[in-house]
Amino acid sequence: MKKIQLEKAGVQCQLQFFKKTDEVIKPSLFFFLKKGDLILWDYENHSQYKLDEPYIDRLIEIASGKPIVEDDITRHLREEGLLVKEKEETREWGWDELSWIFHQGTKNPPRLESDANNWFEAYLQNCQSKPSPKEAPSSSKGEAISLAPIDKKLFQSKSLYEVCQERMTSRTFSGEKINFEVFSSLIGATFGYSSAPWGKNGNYEIYAKHKVSPSAGGLHPFEFYIMVHHVENIDPGIYKYDPQAHCLYPFEKGDFREQLIHSLAGQNFVKDLSFGVFFVADFSRVWWKYEHSRAYRQVLLDAGHQSQTCLLLATSLGLLTWPTGAIQDKEVEKLLKIENDKFSPIFFVGIGTGKPNSFNEEIISILKSNR
Ligand SMILES: Cc1cc2nc3c(=O)[nH]c(=O)nc-3n(C[C@H](O)[C@H](O)[C@H](O)COP(=O)(O)O)c2cc1C
Incomplete structure (x- = not known):
């Protein structure tokens, strides 16, 4: 493993493993380990997936530019929107990936209310379903x-x-x-x-x-x-x-x-x-x-x-x-x-x-x- 220099985001730092093929792994993803599981987080869609080995292998294959095998795994990745048609990188962003992930990942959060007629009922129900915290005692x-x-x-x-x-x-x-x-x-x-x-x-x-x-x-x-x-x-x-x-x-x-x-x-x-x-x-x-x-x-x-x-x-x-x-x-x-x-x-x-x-x-x- 080689430590790399933190780079600013932008066109020059497109991830290298998105090779020129018709389909690519969606760019707005990150991977992390949690209790021994590899988790894939689609931060744009607010979805997380626990990856099994065959899925990990397939993602590595696609990322390294190998021809995409058509089977249930690939179809599943496509259905979940994790495999997408390649688009030209257009983002203009002066900070690093961390702020990009925070910015994108906190945009369009899942909505609570269902429509304009019952938004307050939905809001109240949501608040009442959770225990509110106690104030911290003063030391x-x-x-x-x-x-x-x-x-x-x-x-x-x-x-x-x-x-x-x-x-x-x-x-x-x-x-x-x-x-x-x-x-x-x-x-x-x-x-x-x-x-x-x-x-x-x-x-x-x-x-x-x-x-x-x-x-x-x-x-x-x-x-x-x-x-x-x-x-x-x-x-x-x-x-x-x-x-x-x-x-x-x-x-x-x-x-x-x-x-x-x-x-x-x-x-x-x-x-x-x-x-x-x-x-x-x-x-x-x-x-x-x-x-x-x-x-x-x-x-x-x-x-x-x-x-x-x-x-x-x-x-x-x-x-x-x-x-x-x-x-x-x-x-x-x-x-x-x-x-x-x-x-x-x-x-x-x-x-x-x-x-x-x-x-x-x-x-x-x-x-x-x-x-
Ligand atoms: C979020 C925020 C962070 C700031 N941080 C600093 C700071 O670290 N040091 C400093 O001297 N002024 C800081 N300021 C003051 C700004 O430099 C100042 O508001 C700005 O130059 C405009 O001047 P004014 O407040 O006199 O209108 C900060 C202001 C804000 C709102």
Whole structure:
């Protein structure tokens, strides 16, 4: 076996074993081993097959360009759409096969609802047929810190339009202490429950509580770990926000700024943030309901919505913001002691005081020297 260089997808990396014959093995397949069985996954059609030896042999024969033997195996492969007429490769794709497989494999997932008349009954039946997961218990290392009640007056100095115009990514922070009431209001207003009900036409709070940001299926899969550097009344350290009680659970106290820089790909201006929030997805809150990997996309979209709410509310409080997706997963998992694969840090938003500059001195001097 020879290890090969990872290549970008595209016309130049067509798999060599699809030889020029009238029929070929369908390109959108991959093979993997599971408990000793070789599984063929047609990711475009969302079908999997356990391959017996004669089928493995036949696929190898066809792949190596040998004349195709006409028998039940070949007919079966054809019926299942695994043997197809050869077409010219037309895809334009700048990433590797992995992203192609994810992209194609999460397109057109099997539909739940059967028609427009009964889609909601089908949806409800599907939800009720599955046990929903329990929230993970908080692993706190000390007494909870109650946050101050949300003070909505703090958000009223600018219109939403002005806030949207003002929001920007800042990279020049000064590391000043943030007032406890301001901090509490931002965390509660962004990540807590909404004071508004689901709608005015019924009491739906019995199903789930409403939040400020939208979330696919109302599942809200994120937990929020807060890295406190400079916040009034709160010691530096790592905390977890509990939206139910509007409090912080101490997770680990101390100065974690060096680890944070390392965890965020060396972007060293994070050391001067007043605090930052890791958005950690709990995938199990989603996969019980949406079983197809398509839902992975929704989790990422949810992170974007949560993040934008946070950025806008922070801006309306006169704070500076810095979002990043440059998460070094292993490092963050170590920092937050995440050991279960169902949890994954997806995004980070840094908040602080300073100058509303897109670039700090260091970046500017590098830019100047590169002119
Ligand atoms: C998903 C996402 C990931 C980002 N990752 C980084 C990052 O790793 N480092 C950084 O300095 N900015 C990051 N940003 C900020 C963008 O660079 C910034 O939004 C963009 O340059 C536009 O500038 P603006 O936010 O001031 O409008 C990210 C933004 C988003 C939405």
